Amino acid sequence: MSDGMNTMQEGISVESIKSQIRKQELTPPLDELAEQYEERVGIRDTYVWKWFRYCFTFGTLDCVPDRRLEYVATHKSVLSMYITLIDDLSEVQADKASFREAKKIPFDHMTADTSDADVDSEYLEFMQEVWETVERLFEEAPRESEFRDLFEFDFKQTLHGMEYEYLVNDSMEITNEEELMDYTQHNMMILPAVDVDMMYSPAFDRRETHVVRKTAYRCQRLARMSNWLSTWERELEEGDFSSPLFTEAVEKGVVSIDEFESFDESDSTGSATELVAAVRDAGIEQDLEDRWQTQHSRLRSELPEADSVDLESYLDAFDTVYDYHMASKGLK
DSSP, X not given: OOGGGHHHHTTOOHHHHHHHHHHOOOOTTHHHHHXXXXXXTOXXXXXXXXXXXXXXXXXXXXXXXXXXXXXXXXXXXXHHHHHHHHHHHHHTSOOHHHHHHHTTTTOTTOOOOOOOTTSOHHHHHHHHHHHHHHHHHHTTOTTHXXXXXXXXXXXXXXXXXXXXXXXXXXXXXGOOHHHHHHHHGGGGOHHHHHHHHHHTOTTXXXXXXXXXXXXXXXXXXXXXXXXXXXXXXXXXXXXXXXXXXXXXXXXXXXXXXXXXHTOOGGGHHHHHHHHHHHHHHTTHHHHHHHHHHHHHHHXXXXXXXXXXXXXXHHHHHHHHHHHHHHHTTTTO
């Protein structure tokens, strides 16, 4: 890929990227939550929280004042921890009962039932603590009330996308590329993150919200494809088939639904090796890389203008995010 590999082309190696992320400090209150996560959940390595924290430093609208940048990056990282927790309930643990209750936590009109014998009450209690931290951080956002309704709408789309992934893993015969892209792009949480940026940006012109959202929506698709390209092999080993690479493999007759459904999780490495080879040999991974490049080029050529925010620099960040996704294969 040409434009999509700018960071690598400038001489920053994969090992350098991983080293930068590992050196990233987790600022309060993310540091304490990461420690609590390790003690109480422990599914993900600390690398993933450092990855979020590092990438949000440059993946933020430039209208956020410099003095607020570190705080906003931490805020969005804590929000990403919540999303990761609920995502793992769906994809890694396939815990439908806990997933159903976890979706209620962010909304005042609903209360998660942690007393149900079918749910993982300790996991849900930790999720509740993470969300309470998200809310406390919102108290510092000067324009929170202006964009809160928009944030809640966008966050609901994120949860809907995760529910669709759950349905795919439960019944793979429903999956198709159109719905995967429409629904699960929201799992990248780009639009909610932009809402948070605008909440912290006193000089942002609210009248330009539409051009920011249009750009962020399209960047969200780029982020989704970057994520798929960097995680599909790990997800396959976990028995998670909610990726368009697998959908395309079925549609092309490379792999059958029966082969996915009979995936041997007790021998996940051996089973995954065969399926990975089949997908890669069919050129499906390369197809998705080419689509990333095509959509990125089109977005750059059609980038709208704005006075209170630099959308070109925002798009540039997704070149770098691609590199950081690919450099972190198997680590997040």
